[in-house]
Amino acid sequence: MSDILVQLDDVKKNFRKGKDVVEVLHSIHMQVPKGDFVALMGPSGSGKTTLLNLLGGLDKPTEGSVEIGGERIDRMSGRGLSAWRARHIGFVFQFYNLLPVLNAEHNVALPLLLTTLNSKQRRKHAQTALAVVGLGDRSSHYPRELSGGQEQRVAIARAIVSDPTLLLCDEPTGDLDRTAADDILGLLKTLNEQHGKTIILVTHDPAAADFAKRTLHLDKGTLVNGSGS
Numbered sequence: 001m002s003d004i005l006v007q008l009d010d011v012k013k014n015f016r017k018g019k020d021v022v023e024v025l026h027s028i029h030m031q032v033p034k035g036d037f038v039a040l041m042g043p044s045g046s047g048k049t050t051l052l053n054l055l056g057g058l059d060k061p062t063e064g065s066v067e068i069g070g071e072r073i074d075r076m077s078g079r080g081l082s083a084w085r086a087r088h089i090g091f092v093f094q095f096y097n098l099l100p101v102l103n104a105e106h107n108v109a110l111p112l113l114l115t116t117l118n119s120k121q122r123r124k125h126a127q128t129a130l131a132v133v134g135l136g137d138r139s140s141h142y143p144r145e146l147s148g149g150q151e152q153r154v155a156i157a158r159a160i161v162s163d164p165t166l167l168l169c170d171e172p173t174g175d176l177d178r179t180a181a182d183d184i185l186g187l188l189k190t191l192n193e194q195h196g197k198t199i200i201l202v203t204h205d206p207a208a209a210d211f212a213k214r215t216l217h218l219d220k221g222t223l224v225n226g227s228g229s
Contacts, residue, residue, distance in 0.1 A: 005166065005198050006032035006055060011064035013050055013221075024050050026221045028064070037192040037199045039209035042218035048202045049170055051218065055200065056089045056168050057081040069165050086114045090159030090167045094174040096151040098143045098158075104130060105139040108157045115162065129157035132195070133187060149180035156187060160197070167191070169201045173208055185211040 013025040024047045032038055042048050053059040054066055057073045066074045069088065076084060098107045109126040117125065130136050133153040143151055152172060159167060169188065173181035189211050191197040201212055209215045217224050 003033050004031050005034045007067040009065045011061045014062040024221050028223050037213045039212035039215045040202045046218040047221040052168050057085050088165040090164035092159045092169040092172045094171040096155040100143050103140050103142050104154045108161050111162050129161040133157045152184050167197050167199045
């Protein structure tokens with residue numbers, strides 16, 4: 001079986017703005033092996049988040065193919081994509097999107113409501129995910145009782161609780177100070193190196209990109225170059 005997890009071939013993405021058509025991504029070719037940790041960098045408006053949305057099945061390309069784990073997700077129906085995302089994708093965003101009325105454990109368990117697990121199994125999975133991110137002793141705490149860095153750890157636990165194939169992170173440290181940001185980036189590196197998670201990290205921050213194994217650059221919708229360790 002191929003060790004390539006992500007395969008994009010000649011991917012283009014257009015948006016209509018009034019009577020004009022704006023091409024946001026231009027003929028993207030991209031491969032990400034299983035177990036890779038890729039930082040995706042580029043200026044604002046370069047298409048980073050658009051590309052991440054295509055990888056996560058939140059949007060479809062105008063042209064080209066998006067293959068994740070051997071599946072052509074660009075050909076899936078809306079319902080099929082929803083089911084596929086629930087099984088294979090974990091999202092981490094700049095803002096934590098935690099529900100303030102739920103404690104950490106219940107926030108983490110939310111994605112498991114889409115599975116066949118019973119409440120006891122969901123609780124066990126959530127507690128395990130919180131332990132992985134170093135918050136096993138904070139399961140009963142509500143978001144208002146946590147620091148920003150701890151809230152992002154809860155969000156990461158929520159993203160990994162269903163053991164996703166691919167972890168997609170969109171500026172996950174953009175709302176944190178340097179110390180808390182490095183703490184979160186160190187956690188992502190641990191998830192990659194010790195737990196084998198394949199991670200794609202969108203960031204403006206070169207210091208954040210240094211935590212990844214390699215860096216890809218988007219410039220005006222074109223993948224221009226990359227570097228690896």
